[in-house]
Amino acid sequence: MVLSPRVMHSDFTRDGSPAPGVTSDAHQRGISRRAFIRGLGTSVVGAAAIGAGNVAQGLAEANAEPVQGPGAVPVTFTLNGESRTFRLEPRLTLLEVLRNHAGLTGAKESCDRATCGACTVLWNGEPVYACSMLAIEAEGAEIVTIEGLAQESRLTALQQSLIDHDGLQCGYCSPGMLMTLAALLRKNPHPTEAEVRQACAGNLCRCGSYPRIFAAAVAAGGGSPAQKLTVLSPSAHALA
Amino acid sequence: MPWPDQTRYLGKATPRIDGPAKVTGRAKFTADVAPPGVLYGAIIRSPWPAAHVRSVSLAQVLAAPGIKAALPAQEGAFDVQFYGQELAAVAGVSRQAVLDALPLAVIDAEPRDFVVNELDAIKPDAPRVAPDRPNLGEGQTKDTGDVDAAFASAAAVVEATLSTQIEIHHPMEPHGHTVAWDGDEMTAWSSSQGVFGMRGAFASQLGLSQNNVRVICEYMGGGFGSKFSPGFEGVICARLARAAGAPVKLMLTRFEQALAMGNRPSSFQKIKLAADAGGKLTAFQLESFGTTGASTGISSAGGSGGASFPAPYIYPAPTTRVKQGTVAVNAGPSCPFRAPGHPVASFGMESMLDDLAVKLGLDPLEIRLKNDPFEIRRREYELGAVRFGWKQKYHAPGATPGPVKVGIGCAGAAWMSGGKGTQAELQVNPDGTVEVRVGTQDLGTGSRTVVQVVAAEMLGLDPNFISVRIGDTRFPPSGASGGSTTTASVAPAIHDACANAIAELKQLTKIDDPRGPNWREACRQLGSTPLQVRGKWHEGLSTGGAGGVQFAEVAVDTETGFVQIRKILVVQDCGTVVNKLTCESQINGGVIMGIGYALYEQRVMDARTGVVLNPNLETYKLPGAADTPDIEILLLDMPERGVIGVGEPCTIPTASAIANAVANAIGVRVPSLPITPDKVLAALGQIPAGAQASLSPHLESGLAALAASPGVPAGEFTDGGCHA
Numbered sequence A: 001m002v003l004s005p006r007v008m009h010s011d012f013t014r015d016g017s018p019a020p021g022v023t024s025d026a027h028q029r030g031i032s033r034r035a036f037i038r039g040l041g042t043s044v045v046g047a048a049a050i051g052a053g054n055v056a057q058g059l060a061e062a063n064a065e066p067v068q069g070p071g072a073v074p075v076t077f078t079l080n081g082e083s084r085t086f087r088l089e090p091r092l093t094l095l096e097v098l099r100n101h102a103g104l105t106g107a108k109e110s111c112d113r114a115t116c117g118a119c120t121v122l123w124n125g126e127p128v129y130a131c132s133m134l135a136i137e138a139e140g141a142e143i144v145t146i147e148g149l150a151q152e153s154r155l156t157a158l159q160q161s162l163i164d165h166d167g168l169q170c171g172y173c174s175p176g177m178l179m180t181l182a183a184l185l186r187k188n189p190h191p192t193e194a195e196v197r198q199a200c201a202g203n204l205c206r207c208g209s210y211p212r213i214f215a216a217a218v219a220a221g222g223g224s225p226a227q228k229l230t231v232l233s234p235s236a237h238a239l240a
Numbered sequence B: 001m002p003w004p005d006q007t008r009y010l011g012k013a014t015p016r017i018d019g020p021a022k023v024t025g026r027a028k029f030t031a032d033v034a035p036p037g038v039l040y041g042a043i044i045r046s047p048w049p050a051a052h053v054r055s056v057s058l059a060q061v062l063a064a065p066g067i068k069a070a071l072p073a074q075e076g077a078f079d080v081q082f083y084g085q086e087l088a089a090v091a092g093v094s095r096q097a098v099l100d101a102l103p104l105a106v107i108d109a110e111p112r113d114f115v116v117n118e119l120d121a122i123k124p125d126a127p128r129v130a131p132d133r134p135n136l137g138e139g140q141t142k143d144t145g146d147v148d149a150a151f152a153s154a155a156a157v158v159e160a161t162l163s164t165q166i167e168i169h170h171p172m173e174p175h176g177h178t179v180a181w182d183g184d185e186m187t188a189w190s191s192s193q194g195v196f197g198m199r200g201a202f203a204s205q206l207g208l209s210q211n212n213v214r215v216i217c218e219y220m221g222g223g224f225g226s227k228f229s230p231g232f233e234g235v236i237c238a239r240l241a242r243a244a245g246a247p248v249k250l251m252l253t254r255f256e257q258a259l260a261m262g263n264r265p266s267s268f269q270k271i272k273l274a275a276d277a278g279g280k281l282t283a284f285q286l287e288s289f290g291t292t293g294a295s296t297g298i299s300s301a302g303g304s305g306g307a308s309f310p311a312p313y314i315y316p317a318p319t320t321r322v323k324q325g326t327v328a329v330n331a332g333p334s335c336p337f338r339a340p341g342h343p344v345a346s347f348g349m350e351s352m353l354d355d356l357a358v359k360l361g362l363d364p365l366e367i368r369l370k371n372d373p374f375e376i377r378r379r380e381y382e383l384g385a386v387r388f389g390w391k392q393k394y395h396a397p398g399a400t401p402g403p404v405k406v407g408i409g410c411a412g413a414a415w416m417s418g419g420k421g422t423q424a425e426l427q428v429n430p431d432g433t434v435e436v437r438v439g440t441q442d443l444g445t446g447s448r449t450v451v452q453v454v455a456a457e458m459l460g461l462d463p464n465f466i467s468v469r470i471g472d473t474r475f476p477p478s479g480a481s482g483g484s485t486t487t488a489s490v491a492p493a494i495h496d497a498c499a500n501a502i503a504e505l506k507q508l509t510k511i512d513d514p515r516g517p518n519w520r521e522a523c524r525q526l527g528s529t530p531l532q533v534r535g536k537w538h539e540g541l542s543t544g545g546a547g548g549v550q551f552a553e554v555a556v557d558t559e560t561g562f563v564q565i566r567k568i569l570v571v572q573d574c575g576t577v578v579n580k581l582t583c584e585s586q587i588n589g590g591v592i593m594g595i596g597y598a599l600y601e602q603r604v605m606d607a608r609t610g611v612v613l614n615p616n617l618e619t620y621k622l623p624g625a626a627d628t629p630d631i632e633i634l635l636l637d638m639p640e641r642g643v644i645g646v647g648e649p650c651t652i653p654t655a656s657a658i659a660n661a662v663a664n665a666i667g668v669r670v671p672s673l674p675i676t677p678d679k680v681l682a683a684l685g686q687i688p689a690g691a692q693a694s695l696s697p698h699l700e701s702g703l704a705a706l707a708a709s710p711g712v713p714a715g716e717f718t719d720g721g722c723h724a
Helices: A025-029 A033-050 A052-063 A094-101 A157-164 A174-187 A193-202 A210-220 B019-024 B059-063 B095-104 B147-152 B195-206 B231-244 B254-260 B342-360 B364-371 B375-388 B447-459 B486-509 B516-524 B580-600 B654-666 B677-683 B697-708
Strands: A073-079 A082-088 A120-123 A126-129 A142-144 A229-232 B039-045 B051-057 B067-072 B078-080 B086-092 B106-111 B140-144 B156-164 B176-182 B185-190 B213-216 B248-251 B267-275 B281-291 B319-327 B404-412 B415-417 B423-428 B434-438 B466-470 B531-536 B544-546 B549-557 B563-573 B630-636
Touching (some): A082 A094, A120 A174, A126 A174, A157 A174, A174 A210, A174 B019, A193 A210, A210 B580, B039 B095, B039 B231, B059 B067, B067 B095, B086 B095, B086 B231, B147 B267, B156 B342, B156 B697, B176 B231, B185 B195, B195 B231, B267 B342, B281 B342, B281 B697, B319 B697, B342 B404, B342 B654, B364 B375, B375 B404, B375 B549, B375 B563, B434 B447, B447 B466, B447 B486, B486 B516, B563 B580, B563 B654, B580 B630, B580 B654, B654 B677
Parallel strands (some): B185 B213, B281 B319, B434 B466, B563 B630
Antiparallel strands (some): A073 A082, A120 A126, A120 A142, B039 B086, B051 B106, B067 B086, B140 B319, B156 B267, B176 B185, B176 B248, B404 B549, B549 B563
């Protein structure tokens, strides 16, 4: 199912390293959406005008390789511990498949171009932007979403810590933020605040919950975050 | 019954009631709702910044596979005034089907001349955004006293032109709706800051009676002022669903958020400020204009999202001459944005006040204490100065040796807040559990948790006994969540409903005090029928008029122009503290949003093509984890004032305090937000200042034209009710 033998680059992990588990054969078969578009190159404008079927044909000719799609193809991967097979158009992103085909709406769409992290899921244990992965890349991979984080509906220490330290406001970034932090804590069970900041550099929160997110993650790792709020009683502020 | 003196839950740290739903992915936001057979909706937007659209043909779109409905934005011919304006909308069985069909729309349009930047729009020969009006409106005036005489006799006068940028809301959850019809009745799942307001707007714009419209917003991913109205996208979503005979989900993309979903108006402010030798203000003069996008003319200050702003901000002067105008450009319209007008006003006034203090040889803190008429804020300045170490840290501007300069600054806020008419319903069950229903919504501020905290406190119950249902027009009405009014509106209504429940239970059961330990027995005596009571907001449990001050410490690298924020200290009054946890989070958020306004965020328009150049989150810079400094908060508990909202005051002074800290660090003022490295280097004279807005020849002529226009008297300027 090679789309283009030129496509090797994978820029969807947080630190720029190739996605785990896709370095060998699986990676060669995989293709990020960004790489897919780059693979189309300058022909993309013309191709769009003549329809998706011709894009596939054009690619096939250009690469002299068999091409997936544009019709649905079977894709099998492990989703929250369970093997699942879907019939998918190759152009579907992993995020779309999770949300619209698997019924898992925890991962959110917000920027849809690998900037904000609201769609973060674990791919063989590493946080990736599901909005910018093609679902067919997930063939054989182990995907964990926010719905799969709590085992048997018991919250993880991290989830509980996020609640206790109010590391969330509207909650739209929370599923992605949590998956990023869950991956951090697996690698580094006792992170410092600086390490937490580094880990969630790829997740945006417009409500500005970062200080409490840092506190929650540090506390989940056994640390003691500093108290930042002081309530001054009427006698202390001496107004009134 | 007042708020209790001794509390178990009120004013403590109560984790969010909806925390478990939000950390497990169970919380259903608008985009997560999927009624059976739901279609995917999308909008076709104008690629032209200005055009006359003769016709929109959707026949080929409708014939495409999987397309179930397609509607033009308007019937017949119409004009387009900005890049991204709506042309048509399509609904189909999948995103892919819709994306395949969108290019099949045939739009017959004649592109027209356009102008997208304020300083181009005020040129005499600029293309007109609206053909029947000049781009720069007449302006509002507010004059008091003999300002010229006051300037002539002042000990010191400072004068400068400052500017602020267009800021985009960019809530993490884009705007959007899912609409389903059942005969003549429609249900909208909307990302909404006001379900009742949206119900009214849906009904009037679709010609429906209000009792046939239901709006639901169980969870929403931030709004910041931009989600009061259903918008074009909501109304067309409903029309598509009706046309298709199936539910339609229409969520906007991040790209669309940057083009057409509102923004904070820009400003160009020419300010002249004078004081006597002791630092007491004697005269204030302002000419300003900003853009609200393609709309033009007079806009009022305050909550409207207009280009005017309260002036002079916070610190009154006995003589004033104010002229504020609006300039139209071919760009997406503005709308209310967290503390509309105030951060804009604060940046100009607080900057000039600092410059005046420097000129008079005064400590910037002293000049504030001398001119601030609001006692609470003066106390906040004093308390904050001690905690911050102001006296120890303050130095003359630019006095740090070496290339990395350290500086400090401070600024204040005023906000009306206050509460108003909310109703609530309490169902007390025979097993002792309680269900509270109120038609408010939780934007992330913690209002759902506020309901639980107040009910737990009033009834003497463990919070686990209380479930909270919000975000539905089938519940008792509550106002929109804007103006920092939600907590102050909702908490008193819950208080009242609980008081009524206690009174009724007492009467029914003859148990003298049915609260706390007697609760279960009292409820058991209800037999098999739950008790239903209502309550409503009334005076005495909440007030308005929040102050708040902030202190900033920055380090500025004079070789790169990079500004690093080392510390922000917030001193904020909020009356009765309802929940420390969510209050702290909201203040952190206000500060971080203010940091974005100070240093990073700005919509950039391309003058030649008329498009938004940074319509995504990698080029429109939101503050991230690495940009978050050490934020410390002192919260003044003032129970005698009742509940006061803090969501807006906490974002007002951040950028001003940072700007003043930068000026203190490098010894010159960067007169323009955001304070990007290029502006720092230009202010230091290390690179040419060519791009600096204040140096544009058109700016001075535009301000002069505005000053010379007769203008119209301004309505009441919003001053937060914090000074007379």
